[in-house]
Amino acid sequence: MTERFDLVVRARRAVTPEGERAVAVATNGGRIVAIDPFDTPHMGTRTVELAEDEVLLPGLVDSHVHVNEPGRTEWEGFSSATRAAAAGGVTTIVDMPLNSVPPTTTIAGLDAKHAAADGQIAVDVGFWGGAVPDNTAPGPPDALVALHERGVYGFKAFLSPSGVEEFGHLDPEALRRAAVAIGGFGGLLIVHAEDPRALAEAPPATGRDYAGFVASRPESAENNAISLLIATARATRTRCHILHLSSAGALPQIAAARAEGVPLTVETCPHYLTIAAEQIPPGATQFKCCPPIRDSANRDALWAALERGVIDCVVSDHSPSTPALKDLDTGDFGTAWGGIAGLQVGLPAVWTEASARGFALADVVHWMGRRPAEIAGVAGKGQIAIGCDADFAVFAPDAVLRVDAARLHHKNPISAYDGRELKGVIRQTWLRGEPVVHGVRRGRLLERGQRASPDRRKRVGTETDLPGAGPSTGSAPIGATEDDT
Incomplete structure (x- = not known):
């Protein structure tokens, strides 16, 4: 008797851990149960066949998102952030412990996050905890242990001021205490690495000149702080992760530490890979972030490090704010809030640059799906593999996307990518075997070490009742807008 599946997706091109191939992917209960050749005669309650120009990707995992709710929900929020994620092919995000109020440094802060997110989320959401002076003070690490036991994926620390009063930074002694405590229960410490002394010695940022802003956040600030973090990881053997690497000058010491066996991983961001400092106009504060976007030679070195596996x-690092906080009227890099809003367009931005440099789509999926899930410990995500959640992104890699900040799902229409022509369009996103559509909140709250339970709700109708891959009838799929010129 032929088995009948909940969903069968046929794709002439699909990115799997074994490489790109033609497949029929079958799912039951929201999880992948079979991956077979394209023409395998599987029967599905729903069957979707991708168009010739489309590629089936695993849903991407973005482990560095500032949702900012509760407390600064006017900057972003769970509803808008998760819609933007889905439109960008991202089916799982891990929310940073700031800039919400309260921050996720206590159980009360985590509970506030859960309450704010409940019923609002279009994709799955996990949470980082925070390591700050209050919960890393000498004595038993009760707050850190409690957050770990409640399922946060790790703990974020700043080595320089964070920009918000409620999330303090750690000095070297506090960093070591945090590492010892977190290593004691097998946790992960993730770090914004800039040295406050180097920042204090640099000229302050003022005015509309972007080069002046870069000078205020020199490479030495990153390099020094990363050196401290490497020494801490080496001494404590605690797993440490470098956030948003900007400085290529830190790559030699990172490579040496990893070769030595120091438990260290590294991320970078789309804006560091796709934008160069010399391209940023005076007063364009939508490009301000910390650490800063550096020059094209630095960008080339980051790409080379990705290729070698030095960057994982x-x-x-979606870090939005209101237009007023960006000081767009004055263009003053000294006073504007620092942060890039890029959650929805990360994949096409990276694919545009990666394909021009000769990388394959499988490389991009590895960097933006599988590896973030592995590093954070998000189970069952980021791969088209048997047993994983049936999270998919239908991607047209050669289609053209013209970014219009006003049409993105981010809460505020500010984007460093506004007006850019990018390569690649997400036409459909699926979460646990169901298409993500406007107005439907099927996302779930995730905890470290646990899977979201399979969705076993009764399913009705056939494939004609639901949006398929590409233009569809019925509920509108969440996806990017293709250029139609």
Whole structure:
């Protein structure tokens, strides 16, 4: 008797751990149960066949997203952020412990996050905890242990001021205490690595000149802080992760530490890989972030490090704010809030640059799907593999996307990619075997070490009742807008 599956997706091109191939992917209960050749005669309650110009990708995993809710929900929020994620092919995000109020440094802060997210999310959401002076003070690490036991994926620390008063930074002694405590229960410490002394000694950022802003956040600030983090990881054997690497000058010491066996992983971001400092106009504060976007030679070195595996993954560091905080009227890099809003367009931005440099789509999926999931410990995500969640992105890699910040799902229409022509369009996103559509909130809250339970709700109708891959009838799929010129 032929088995009948909940969903069968046929794709002439699909990115799997074994490479790109033609497949029929079958799912039951929201998980992948079979991956077979394209023409395998599987029967599905729903069957979707991708168009000739489309590639089936695993849903991407973005482990560096600032949702900012509760407390600064006018900057972003769970509803808008998860819609933007889905439109960008991202089916799992891990929310940073700031800039929400309260921050996720206590159980009360985590509970506030859960309450705010409940019923609002279009994709799955996990949470980082925070390591700050209050919960890393000498004595038993009760707050850190409690957050770990409640399922946060790890703990974020700043080595320089974070920009918000409620999330303090750690000095070297506090960093070591945090590493010892977190290593004691097998946790992960993720670090914004800039040295406050180097920042204090640099000229302050003022005015509209982007080069002046870069000078205020010199490479030495990153390099020094990364050196401290490497020494801490070496001494404590605690797993440590470098956030949003900008400085290529830190790559030699990172490579040496990893070769030595120091438990260290590294991420960078789409804006560091696709934009160069010399391209940024005066007063364009939508490009301000910390650490800063550096020059094209630095960008080339980051790409080379990705190719060698010295950098592990690419995540958005989606850090939005209101237009007023960006000081767009004055263009003053000294006073504007620092942060790039890029959650929805990360994949096409990276693919545009990666394909021009000769990388394959499988490389990009590895950096933006599998590796972020592995590093954070998000189970069952980031791969088209048997047993994984049936999270998919239908991607047209040669289609053209003209970015219009006002049409993105981000809460505020500010984007460093506004007006850019990018390569690649997400036409459909699926979460646990169901298409993500406007107005439907099927996302779930995730905890470290646990899978979201399979969706076993009764399914009705056939494939004609649901949006398929590409233009569809019925509920509108969440996806990017293709250029139609």
